[in-house]
Amino acid sequence: MKQSIFAELLKLRHSRIGLVLAVLPIISLLFGCTNYYLNKGVLGNGWYSLWSQVSLFYGEFFLPILIAICCSYVCRLEHLNRNWNIILTAPVSVASVFLAKLFVVSILVMFTQTFFLGLYWLAGTLFSLPGPFPVETIGWTVRAWFATLSISALQLGISLRMRSFATPIGISLCAVIIGLGMYAANVGMFFPFSLLTIGMSVLNQDRLTDLQNILFWIVNLTFVIIFVSISIHRLKNKDIVSS
């Protein structure tokens, strides 16, 4: 498992994926800050108002698509030059190949989340917002990261199955819209993409009740287990087209 993770990290060397991961949070933050600055009169809740502006586009649209890009990227090498044959004949289990990829994607997303939170703190400080930095936002960021695990597991499964780099990203865009619809219909707890909206408190900053919180973690974990199991089972039992 450890070796698989190192191999995945090695494949990302010189890939400049960090550039993609850094640019998108910066742009969504810049837009959110501009919007906040122009509507300062209406948005009177300091740090929380700033969060509502900066996290809206990032959490709702950018992050899920960014995850899809990362997942497609970590699977890209396998789809090239019949590399699947090498991977599947290597002395590592299929499960460890998949889990290593999931681990690496989760690390990349964690980096993005931390970077985004740092930028949020910087923006709030530059705006000289009253009151201390809201520690809840750290919790929201961590919760959102946990929600991204189920999206990552799903996207990885799709990217491993499809040779195309771009199609999984298109699927992710459709899923984002479906997720918005499910959130609006109050059934967001049962769809991974809506769970991200809930986890990051993008559209509603009210505290989740204890029951909702427990449901959030359990449903997410269930999604992760289901998606991982299906993908590993498929990798073990289905033939892979390697060219």
Add this chain to the structure above:
Amino acid sequence: MIKTLGLEYYKIRRKKIWIMITLMLGVEMLWACNSINHSIAKNPVYAVWESIFFDISSMNGLFMPIISAIVVSRICDMEHKGATWKMLIATNVSRGSLYAAKYICANSLLLFGILAQTVLMIIFGLIKDFPGAPPTDFLFKFIVGNLMTTLAVTALQQWISLAIKNQAFALCLGMLGGFIGMTAGFFPAAVRYIFIWSYYLDLSPVTFHFAESASFYMAQSVGVGLVLIVLTMTVLFYIAGSIHVSRQEI
């Protein structure tokens, strides 16, 4: 040239790109129809043809850049993935015509998407019983405006998709374009005109007038200046991309 174009279609015959475009635009239509239904429920005055033109144009700002990025990436990435560039260049076809064939192929697929979207808009309007017949003037302007913006966007996307092997960059650009297209309405005109993705809204035949007393949809006349800017951007992106890719070491 016709042969080269025919081969492009031949290469993507099993990729089901048109199904993907239809599905993505279908999701967009569902969202737009839902949003229009909500606004009509709140205020029946909005039950007019103009509403669907405006809503779809503003949502195209988000969807079309990403769909364009995906379509172009799929058409270009197959050459990177299959390492077929050397083989293609070795044939008796200029790089310029290969580039043109890919461009025409991608845009014809997207034109199919735009036409499908127009048909769905008409069906929705007829189902909702909007007053009057479907406005042919708006329909024509919608198709032309949408297509012109798409031509420029695909020119830019093709340049990136062919120049940089790693398709993450091309799709990241598509996503940024979608973001700018979605939020274009918030920018002042001078800033908006710089970004090609905001023209989905600027070349729309209908605009929405916000007022404290009453907001309403109104016809928007598209100036020749805007059309010229889009055409210039298309030509610039295409020529720059074609020259760059043609001179690139493979």
